[in-house]
Every structure is written in structure tokens, then in C-alpha cells.
Amino acid sequence: MVQQRLLDVAIDQFGRLGFEGASTRDIAGAAETAMSSITYHFGGKEGLYLACADFIAEQIVKRLDPVFADLCDPSALDRDQAIEQMLRIVDGFCGMMIDQASAPWARFIVREQQAPTEAFERLWRGAMGPVLDSCSAVLARIRPDMPPRELRAMCMLVFGQTMVLRAGRASVFKALEVDEFSAQDAAMLRALLRRNTFAILTAEMEP
Amino acid sequence: MVQQRLLDVAIDQFGRLGFEGASTRDIAGAAETAMSSITYHFGGKEGLYLACADFIAEQIVKRLDPVFADLCDPSALDRDQAIEQMLRIVDGFCGMMIDQASAPWARFIVREQQAPTEAFERLWRGAMGPVLDSCSAVLARIRPDMPPRELRAMCMLVFGQTMVLRAGRASVFKALEVDEFSAQDAAMLRALLRRNTFAILTAEMEP
DNA sequence: GTCTATACTACGATAGAC
DNA sequence: GTCTATCGTAGTATAGAC
Numbered sequence: 190m191v192q193q194r195l196l197d198v199a200i201d202q203f204g205r206l207g208f209e210g211a212s213t214r215d216i217a218g219a220a221e222t223a224m225s226s227i228t229y230h231f232g233g234k235e236g237l238y239l240a241c242a243d244f245i246a247e248q249i250v251k252r253l254d255p256v257f258a259d260l261c262d263p264s265a266l267d268r269d270q271a272i273e274q275m276l277r278i279v280d281g282f283c284g285m286m287i288d289q290a291s292a293p294w295a296r297f298i299v300r301e302q303q304a305p306t307e308a309f310e311r312l313w314r315g316a317m318g319p320v321l322d323s324c325s326a327v328l329a330r331i332r333p334d335m336p337p338r339e340l341r342a343m344c345m346l347v348f349g350q351t352m353v354l355r356a357g358r359a360s361v362f363k364a365l366e367v368d369e370f371s372a373q374d375a376a377m378l379r380a381l382l383r384r385n386t387f388a389i390l391t392a393e394m395e396p
Numbered sequence: 397m398v399q400q401r402l403l404d405v406a407i408d409q410f411g412r413l414g415f416e417g418a419s420t421r422d423i424a425g426a427a428e429t430a431m432s433s434i435t436y437h438f439g440g441k442e443g444l445y446l447a448c449a450d451f452i453a454e455q456i457v458k459r460l461d462p463v464f465a466d467l468c469d470p471s472a473l474d475r476d477q478a479i480e481q482m483l484r485i486v487d488g489f490c491g492m493m494i495d496q497a498s499a500p501w502a503r504f505i506v507r508e509q510q511a512p513t514e515a516f517e518r519l520w521r522g523a524m525g526p527v528l529d530s531c532s533a534v535l536a537r538i539r540p541d542m543p544p545r546e547l548r549a550m551c552m553l554v555f556g557q558t559m560v561l562r563a564g565r566a567s568v569f570k571a572l573e574v575d576e577f578s579a580q581d582a583a584m585l586r587a588l589l590r591r592n593t594f595a596i597l598t599a600e601m602e603p
Numbered sequence: 604g605t606c607t608a609t610a611c612t613a614c615g616a617t618a619g620a621c
Numbered sequence: 622g623t624c625t626a627t628c629g630t631a632g633t634a635t636a637g638a639c
Binding site for chain 2: 204206208209210211302303338342343344345346347349352353354356359361381384385391392
Binding site: 604605606607608609610611612613614615616617618619620621 | 622623624625626627628629630631632633634635636637638639
């Protein structure tokens with residue numbers, strides 16, 4: 190499928206070089222098609238860019254689906270169940286962040302966050318917003334005292350611990366003195382993350 | 397100073413548009429000088445880019461200096477002092493991440509991390525590496541049982557919580573339903589972060 | 604639907620006046 | 622040191638063949 194090949198290459202190129210830096214010539218070339226296919230299928234460079242955002246949102250939802258599948262009604266969870274659920278969610282994020290498959294998506298998204306455009310709106314509405322809603326619903330069962338905005342902020346901070354594995358990957362590599370994560374590294378990071386998250390979720394309110 | 401104006405504009409443009417996306421014409425124009433000044437002062441586009449990295453590293457070290465100033469010998473700290481020190485460091489990071497002044501640096505750095513070049517080496521050697529070393533030395537006093545690589549990984553995860561405030565700022569804004577951080581938002585985030593960090597640092601080793 | 608060919612614009616680098 | 626002028630290259634878009 191030409192469209193799919195174009196999307197795959199475009200996500201990679203836009204992620205690495207940015208919207209302005211990527212060239213439709215190169216994208217079409219790497220997708221082994223003519224430059225004018227972009228115009229035909231997506232209406233131009235910008236249309237291709239937005240289609241990338243939509244596609245990524247779709248993929249993220251698909252990737253996280255198993256994590257959220259058995260979470261039909263968060264308000265039915267008791268505290269311990271909610272904690273266990275939250276640990277599973279964070280571990281799911283962590284897996285996605287460590288996984289090589291998320292690299293192109295992550296590059297694209299991280300770049301969008303720095304200077305958000307219409308593409309970010311689509312990413313948020315399509316994937317990130319719904320995920321945050323689910324997370325804060327679970328967290329609300331653990332911290333019933335917390336106001337909604339604080340719950341959401343808390344989710345973002347916890348999420349930040351996993352995000353650094355992607356958005357700050359070059360630094361994490363330097364810190365661990367490696368060029369890629371070994372299975373042992375991944376296991377260590379997951380274990381640390383689970384422990385940190387558990388500590389955060391179960392801490393007393395007043396330090 | 398023409399050089400300084402060029403650096404300021406270049407950090408902004410490179411951060412927003414990437415190396416390939418930014419144009420020396422626009423940079424020179426916004427810095428109110430001729431395009432050929434870039435060749436004269438920095439040897440070309442790439443020289444300017446690397447000079448940006450060096451300048452940012454310098455600024456970060458300067459910005460964090462008060463936080464690390466009274467940390468001459470981390471190995472002399474007892475556990476409680478080390479915890480207090482770590483909380484101060486994280487709060488310092490948090491302040492830097494929330495501060496508008498760090499926005500252009502962050503854009504530049506986050507972009508570099510996605511596809512590291514020589515500029516990232518300079519950022520790491522100049523600022524991030526030394527900061528990590530200091531942090532893990534302090535953390536070692538709190539977790540004397542932890543192997544060095546795990547200490548460094550732990551620092552990165554804790555750091556991730558603050559990094560999300562910059563690298564994932566667009567998402568945090570969405571989560572809090574704002575367009576910029578109010579003083580109250582900043583205070584809430586700092587308080588949450590302090591509490592989370594305290595919980596992580598003082599948690600039992602086995603969850 | 605997919606390609607080739609082409610029009611038009613903007614890019615980085617540099618030579619040379621001042 | 623700073624500017625203007627210009628060269629060669631690479632960008633997007635589009636018209637038209639097949």
C-alpha cells in the first residue's frame with residue numbers, strides 16, 4: 190500500500206527532521222513512489238503531516254488497548270485494586286516507551302509538544318486525552334481526597350517518569366553508559382518504575 | 397553584540413524548526429544582521445548550531461549553580477541531609493522547567509535527544525553529565541545499597557517527573573486545562589513533586 | 604492511480620565593496 | 622566587521638502523459 194508506506198516514512202522523517210526539515214522528495218523516494226503521490230493521496234505536505242498524527246493516535250490506542258481492556262468501570266475498584274491497576278498502566282507505558290516500535294511515534298509527538306500545531310490537537314483528542322481520563326479515574330480511587338486537577342497533574346508527573354525513557358533517551362543511555370537497552374536494563378527500569386510508582390501512590394499525604 | 401543576538405535567535409529557531417528547518421536567512425534577519433555574519437562569526441550554519449549547544453550548557457550550569465553551590469562534598473552528608481539536599485535539587489530542576497526562560501533551551505535539547513549529534517555530546521559533557529554525577533552522589537547517601545548504574549537510572553526517573561513539565565508541556569497544559577502555568581499551578585506542581593520525590597526516596601526497598 | 608517533467612521559490616555559501 | 626550581490630542546489634506544487 191503506497192499510502193501506508195508514505196505514512197511510515199513520513200512519521201520517521203517528520204520526527205527526525207521536523208515538518209520544515211523533512212522533504213517530500215526524500216519521503217516519496219524512501220517510500221519508493223513519486224513525489225506527486227503525496228499530493229494525490231494527502232493533498233500535500235501538510236495533509237501528510239496531519240495524517241501522520243491521526244495514524245499515530247490510532248496506533249497508540251491500539252498498543253495500550255490490552256492495558257485498559259479490563260478497566261470498564263474504574264469507580265468499581267477498591268483502593269488495592271486501583272493501585273494494582275495503576276501499576277499495570279504505568280508498566281504498560283514503560284513497555285511502550287522502551288519498545289523500539291514507539292521510537293518514530295515518540296519522536297513525532299515530542300517534537301509536536303515543543304511547538305504544538307493542529308497535529309497535537311489530533312494526538313490529544315485521539316489518544317492522550319482519553320488515556321489521561323482513564324488514568325485519573327483510577328487514581329481518584331486511590332486518592333479520593335484529591336481535587337480533579339491535582340489528580341490529572343499527578344498522572345502527568347508519574348507519566349513523566351516513563352516519558353523520560355523516550356523523550357530523554359539519549360541522556361538515559363549516557364547515564365547507563367549503553368547504546369541501547371538490554372533486556373536486563375529494561376527489567377531494571379521497569380522494576381524501579383514499579384517501586385517508585387508504588388511509593389508515590391501509597392505515600393502519606395503530608396511529608 | 398551581534399554574536400549574542402545571533403545565538404539567542406538561533407537557539408529559538410533551531411529549537412522550533414530543527415537544524416534543517418531553520419534558515420540562516422531568517423536567523424540573520426531576526427538578529428538584524430547580514431546572513432554572512434554567521435559565516436564570519438561561526439564559520440557557517442553548523443558552527444552556529446554547535447555554538448548554541450555550548451551556550452545552553454553554560455546557561456544551565458549557571459542557572460543550577462545556587463542549587464549545587466553548598467554541595468562541596470556529598471559523601472559527608474548523612475541520610476536525612478542527603479534527602480533534604482535531593483529535595484532541593486529536584487525543586488531547583490522543577491523551577492527551571494516551569495520558568496519561561498528555559499523554554500528555548502528545552503526545545504533545543506529535546507530535539508537533540510531525538511536524534512543526537514555532536515551538539516548533544518557538548519550538552520552532556522558541559523551540563524547534564526556533571527549534574528547527574530552530583531545527583532547520584534547524593535542519592536548514594538540515601539541508598540547506599542544500590543549499585544551505581546541503578547542510582548543513575550533512579551536519578552533519571554526522578555528527573556523525568558520534572559522534565560515532563562517542559563518536554564511534555566503541551567500535554568500538561570491540556571491536563572490542567574490552561575494555556576500557561578499560574579503561580580498557583582506552579583506551587584501545586586512543586587508541592588506534588590516534592591511529595592512524590594520524598595516518597596520515592598524513603599520507600600522501603602521491597603514493595 | 605502513478606509517473607515524468609517542469610515552474611517557481613528559498614536555501615547555504617561565498618566573493619568582493621566598504 | 623558588516624554589508625550586497627550572486628551562484629548552485631534543493632524545496633513544494635502542479636500539469637499532463639500513460
